[in-house]
Amino acid sequence: MEQGYRFLVLFLLAMMFSRAMCIRHHKSTNNNNGSSSSPSSSSINGSFCLSWRLGVETNNVLPWPTVPTECLQYVENYMIHGQYEQDLDLIMEQAMSFVSTITLAGDSKDAWILDVDDTCISNLFYYKSKKYGCDPYDPSGFRAWAMKGWCTAIPSVLGMFNKLIDKGFKVIMLTGRDQETLGQVTRDNLHNQGFIGYQRLVMRTAANKGQSAVKYKSEVRKQLEDEGYRIWGNVGDQWSDLQGNSPGNRTFKLPNPMYFVP
Amino acid sequence: MEQGYRFLVLFLLAMMFSRAMCIRHHKSTNNNNGSSSSPSSSSINGSFCLSWRLGVETNNVLPWPTVPTECLQYVENYMIHGQYEQDLDLIMEQAMSFVSTITLAGDSKDAWILDVDDTCISNLFYYKSKKYGCDPYDPSGFRAWAMKGWCTAIPSVLGMFNKLIDKGFKVIMLTGRDQETLGQVTRDNLHNQGFIGYQRLVMRTAANKGQSAVKYKSEVRKQLEDEGYRIWGNVGDQWSDLQGNSPGNRTFKLPNPMYFVP
Numbered sequence: 352m353e354q355g356y357r358f359l360v361l362f363l364l365a366m367m368f369s370r371a372m373c374i375r376h377h378k379s380t381n382n383n384n385g386s387s388s389s390p391s392s393s394s395i396n397g398s399f400c401l402s403w404r405l406g407v408e409t410n411n412v413l414p415w416p417t418v419p420t421e422c423l424q425y426v427e428n429y430m431i432h433g434q435y436e437q438d439l440d441l442i443m444e445q446a447m448s449f450v451s452t453i454t455l456a457g458d459s460k461d462a463w464i465l466d467v468d469d470t471c472i473s474n475l476f477y478y479k480s481k482k483y484g485c486d487p488y489d490p491s492g493f494r495a496w497a498m499k500g501w502c503t504a505i506p507s508v509l510g511m512f513n514k515l516i517d518k519g520f521k522v523i524m525l526t527g528r529d530q531e532t533l534g535q536v537t538r539d540n541l542h543n544q545g546f547i548g549y550q551r552l553v554m555r556t557a558a559n560k561g562q563s564a565v566k567y568k569s570e571v572r573k574q575l576e577d578e579g580y581r582i583w584g585n586v587g588d589q590w591s592d593l594q595g596n597s598p599g600n601r602t603f604k605l606p607n608p609m610y611f612v613p
Numbered sequence: 614m615e616q617g618y619r620f621l622v623l624f625l626l627a628m629m630f631s632r633a634m635c636i637r638h639h640k641s642t643n644n645n646n647g648s649s650s651s652p653s654s655s656s657i658n659g660s661f662c663l664s665w666r667l668g669v670e671t672n673n674v675l676p677w678p679t680v681p682t683e684c685l686q687y688v689e690n691y692m693i694h695g696q697y698e699q700d701l702d703l704i705m706e707q708a709m710s711f712v713s714t715i716t717l718a719g720d721s722k723d724a725w726i727l728d729v730d731d732t733c734i735s736n737l738f739y740y741k742s743k744k745y746g747c748d749p750y751d752p753s754g755f756r757a758w759a760m761k762g763w764c765t766a767i768p769s770v771l772g773m774f775n776k777l778i779d780k781g782f783k784v785i786m787l788t789g790r791d792q793e794t795l796g797q798v799t800r801d802n803l804h805n806q807g808f809i810g811y812q813r814l815v816m817r818t819a820a821n822k823g824q825s826a827v828k829y830k831s832e833v834r835k836q837l838e839d840e841g842y843r844i845w846g847n848v849g850d851q852w853s854d855l856q857g858n859s860p861g862n863r864t865f866k867l868p869n870p871m872y873f874v875p
Contacts, residue, residue: 398696402703409670409866411704434660441664442673604671 400425404608410590415611418484426483426608430475436507438606443507446584446603447514453583455519462550462580463515464572464599466587467526467537469607471512472502472544484609497528500536504544508586508605512546521550521580525571525592527564527612530554564612569595662687666870672852677873680746688745688870692737698769700868705769708846708865709776715845717781724812724842725777726834726861728849729788729799731869733774734764734806746871759790762798766806770848770867774808783812783842787833787854789826789874792816826874831857 400422406412418426429435455461465471477496478484515522524546528537534554541552559567568591572582576597585592585599588607593599662684668674680688691697717723727733739758740746777784786808790799796816803814821829830853834844838859847854847861850869855861 398699399703401696402700405667405670405700405868406703406707408667411707411865434663437660438664438667441661441668445668445673603673606667 396421397425404429404606407608407611408604408606413590413611414613417487418482418609420485422608423482423485426485427479429608430478430483435606439505439507442603442605443511446511446586446601449584449601450511450514450518450520456581457519459519459521460579460581461520462523462575462582463520464523464525464575464582464585465508465512465549466589466592467524467528467541467552468502469505469588469609470586470592470605471505471508471524471546472540473505474502475609476501476503478609488610494532497533498536500540500543502540502544504546509545511586512549516548520583522548523575523580524549524552525568526552526554527567528554530556564589564591565595568592569597572597572599658683659687666691666868669870669873670866670868675852675873676875679749680744680871682747684870685744685747688747689741691870692740692745697868701767701769704865704867705773708773708848708863711846711863712773712776712780712782718843719781721781721783722841722843723782724785724837724844725782726785726787726837726844726847727770727774727811728851728854729786729790729803729814730764731767731850731871732848732854732867733767733770733786733808734802735767736764737871738763738765740871750872756794759795760798762802762805764802764806766808771807773848774811778810782845784810785837785842786811786814787830788814788816789829790816792818826851826853827857830854831859834859834861 400419403412403419403422404425407415453461468474474493474496477493481489481492512522524541526537537554538552541549553571555562555567559570562570572585573596575582582597582599584601584603586603586605587593588605589612590604591612593602593604662681665674665681665684666687669677715723730736736755736758739755743751743754774784786803788799799816800814803809803811815833817824817829821832824832834847835858837844844859844861846863846865848865848867849855850867851874852866853874855864855866
């Protein structure tokens, strides 16, 4: 009887100890609002970084040169643990729902504009080496990366792209990449990732050098409208893809908490 | 010796059992991305509702008549457990940082525009009774609430308001509220909540009846510019406060996951 009692006490002690460790661990990992699988980042950081990300995505925070260091873990978590993909999926569903309301005129002038970097194809692998944007922008590093042609398709955007092509939209790819140095590799990269059948890939030429993205992209869109195109939709990961003249009937801002293009 | 061995086995079994329960509990409450203090809402819901909220705040989701029912708990959590205030604080810091870069001309024409509902004063108490926006919009219910004059100041916006007044900005309150029925109570409510010293409260008159918020507010801003005002900043909880003509040099979108004004 006494031995049974000893067993019971020992069993309960073991449970209590294990439970205490569990609660301690749970408290340190929970309440991180979007960085919940990172035990190292505190609740305060997760909450601040969520506010910061909202500020960035709504264009309230601008310009911002780098991701705040305390948000490195948060942004990594966001980008690679599913929330980023889920955000993209929801936005692309909204875009497709808008597409389904459009009746094409049949004159081959119904257009849709897509940005390239981190809209059609992803630079996440490169930005991993730049601490997800905590390191400052490195133009030559980025050029070297882009030259490899290793960007991967963003699946939900590729899905929308294919539906746009199927429906008969003229899809215009509009990117700030330099035509002379990155023209061929960009074309190849888009092709090997499944972006096939677009109408035109518009890149920065010598004439656009030094222009802000808003000015350059506005001019191109104005030119397209002058050619008779009706811009139904415009998708980009930067507000500078979507602001300025002739933005399109509906614009869709994709998430990007890693860098800011003015 | 054998008894010691038995103790050890039992101790390890108890730890393993307790640990397994801990992991199970941890998985069910973790990864809620923004609704982490509500163990009852599932990980999938929290993650979806965070995507939905981002979609709403970036104007990718529109129009939306009501909050998705599965996000009731998430939105309640967001609004009353600190993240909403933290988001507001961060945006107001951005606004104040912009204000600090402005040199006033001294001709009393440097203006700043503020929306009223859920920008200066809060309807959170009312929306609590409408399931934080899960219930459909109820114009007469809202009018009855507004008539009470019980809206409370949003602290971070009141803080910015006072700094704008101190610096010499002409602050224009621009609201879709009806002047005839809500003029006096709105004036009183703003006053009793500390919004004192603004230049003008512009409300909807018979002439604006039925106009969309974008059209009505654009016309007022255009009129202000015609009077010589320079609109430096424009703050609102709806995109329709910030879109259209003469939006202002910088616009600040405050969070509002409870309702959408077209």
